[in-house]
Amino acid sequence: MPESIQLTLTVNGRERTVLAHPLARLLDVIREQLELAGTKEGCGEGECGACAVLLDGRVVNSCLVPASQAQGADLVTVEGLARPGALSPVQAAFLEHNAAQCGFCTPGMLVSATDLLNRCPNPRDGEVRAGLAGNLCRCTGYVKIVDAVLSAAAAVEAGQ
Amino acid sequence: MRGFLPDHQLRQAASLADALELLAREPGVWTPLAGGTDLMVLFNAGRLKATHLLDISALADLRGIQEQPEGLSLGALTTYTELRETPAVHRHFPNLVKSARATGALAIQNRGTLGGNIANASPAADTPPSLLAYGAELELASCRGLRRVAYDAFHLGYKQLDLAQDELLVRIRVPRPSGRTFHFFRKVGTRQAQAIAKVCVAAFGRIEAGVLAEFRVGLGAVAPQPVRARRVEQVLLGARLGALPIAEAREALAADMSPIDDIRASAHYRSVVAANVLGQMLLELNKMHE
Numbered sequence: 175m176p177e178s179i180q181l182t183l184t185v186n187g188r189e190r191t192v193l194a195h196p197l198a199r200l201l202d203v204i205r206e207q208l209e210l211a212g213t214k215e216g217c218g219e220g221e222c223g224a225c226a227v228l229l230d231g232r233v234v235n236s237c238l239v240p241a242s243q244a245q246g247a248d249l250v251t252v253e254g255l256a257r258p259g260a261l262s263p264v265q266a267a268f269l270e271h272n273a274a275q276c277g278f279c280t281p282g283m284l285v286s287a288t289d290l291l292n293r294c295p296n297p298r299d300g301e302v303r304a305g306l307a308g309n310l311c312r313c314t315g316y317v318k319i320v321d322a323v324l325s326a327a328a329a330v331e332a333g334q
Numbered sequence: 335m336r337g338f339l340p341d342h343q344l345r346q347a348a349s350l351a352d353a354l355e356l357l358a359r360e361p362g363v364w365t366p367l368a369g370g371t372d373l374m375v376l377f378n379a380g381r382l383k384a385t386h387l388l389d390i391s392a393l394a395d396l397r398g399i400q401e402q403p404e405g406l407s408l409g410a411l412t413t414y415t416e417l418r419e420t421p422a423v424h425r426h427f428p429n430l431v432k433s434a435r436a437t438g439a440l441a442i443q444n445r446g447t448l449g450g451n452i453a454n455a456s457p458a459a460d461t462p463p464s465l466l467a468y469g470a471e472l473e474l475a476s477c478r479g480l481r482r483v484a485y486d487a488f489h490l491g492y493k494q495l496d497l498a499q500d501e502l503l504v505r506i507r508v509p510r511p512s513g514r515t516f517h518f519f520r521k522v523g524t525r526q527a528q529a530i531a532k533v534c535v536a537a538f539g540r541i542e543a544g545v546l547a548e549f550r551v552g553l554g555a556v557a558p559q560p561v562r563a564r565r566v567e568q569v570l571l572g573a574r575l576g577a578l579p580i581a582e583a584r585e586a587l588a589a590d591m592s593p594i595d596d597i598r599a600s601a602h603y604r605s606v607v608a609a610n611v612l613g614q615m616l617l618e619l620n621k622m623h624e
Contacts, residue, residue, distance in 0.1 A: 177343060196344040197377065197387065218336070218378040220371055220442055221528050232415070232444040238374040239445070240344055240367070243391055286440070307527030308439025 186254030410449025466552030
């Protein structure tokens with residue numbers, strides 16, 4: 175690959191090194207080089223949030239991040255949300271509430287919801303909607319998604 | 335179709351001096367890239383014309399919000415999230431917080447920068463109307479030195495800026511409002527997040543002895559570039575609260591705009607809605623007369 179750089183970053187807690195063009199989309203690095211296909215491409219223009227990941231603890235659209243800007247970063251993809259042997263509270267709540275329909279937006283929804291609960295452990299309905307405003311569900315199953323996030327927050331609070 | 339990677343190169347600027355030296359040595363060749371929330375969209379659509387990109391995202395000189403006696407100095411790399419999270423911005427410049435909240439959604443706000451919002455020069459961007467209302471000033475750096483330009487003189491036409499090929503936007507200064515003040519921001523879009531403005535209106539006023547002693551209005555998405563509503567300002571400057579000439583101001587607004595029809599709204603819609611938003615704002619302002 176001409177002009178490629180050596181890119182070293184922490185991926186879901188583990189250090190990984192890949193070769194990438196500096197302008198390559200982080201999304202493609204994640205899916206093709208790191209072989210983590212959970213992160214999806216929806217619109218490819220920062221509108222839909224299907225490619226959302228956490229980069230240094232902040233939610234970003236990985237389709238808009240040039241690979242070189244992820245140098246040394248701490249990256250968490252949807253595959254990094256579950257703890258060994260157990261779904262994360264948000265994942266468990268999505269399952270319980272049937273919050274996935276076709277499922278394509280789900281990885282991004284899970285990442286954004288996790289980010290929201292990190293920042294705001296006891297969100298109200300409006301805060302959940304604001305936290306997920308950058309994630310579009312074309313099945314329009316928003317009610318179950320919001321319910322799932324609220325119930326995940328309650329479960330965490332109850333120490334489950 | 336997506337852009338072809340080998341057609342593009344992305345170079346990391348090691349320091350501000352390094353970036354300015356490169357811009358001077360190869361004028362017009364390099365396009366600065368910060369958060370990538372505009373340029374990467376073009377790349378993904380195969381419409382990124384720039385082949386040489388200069389990554390300025392690590393330049394410390396362009397970072398940070400500094401509180402100074404005369405106001406705030408905002409680094410060009412200040413993200414929308416930083417605007418939302420900085421108490422001094424909330425305290426003195428609420429319209430900037432509202433602009434930041436209105437831009438994209440969280441994932442964009444975490445990456446997109448104030449400098450990029452200005453330099454990308456979209457007439458529908460959400461921070462320019464607020465910066466116009468607050469009387470912002472830009473600091474442009476080049477090997478030749480630092481130049482300051484009033485923000486309301488920076489946009490020369492559609493995507494045309496008073497920015498030389500060797501210059502880089504480094505900081506944005508906003509003077510601290512004093513006394514009794516009025517702040518207004520309203521973006522009209524298809525939905526609250528992830529929408530591009532059909533009409534955007536921001537205003538700042540200072541009230542002295544019951545009259546508008548200072549008043550600026552910034553408009554987005556109704557002209558080829560972000561513009562001040564200077565005729566509206568003229569009508570209202572010195573007017574008494576409680577008896578603002580609202581009808582006259584609404585009429586004056588037509589001459590401040592040159593809206594177009596596009597996929598987001600018709601020129602007619604923009605004209606009517608901008609006048610309605612202005613009217614609503616002035617009703618709010620009138621209430622401050624007690």
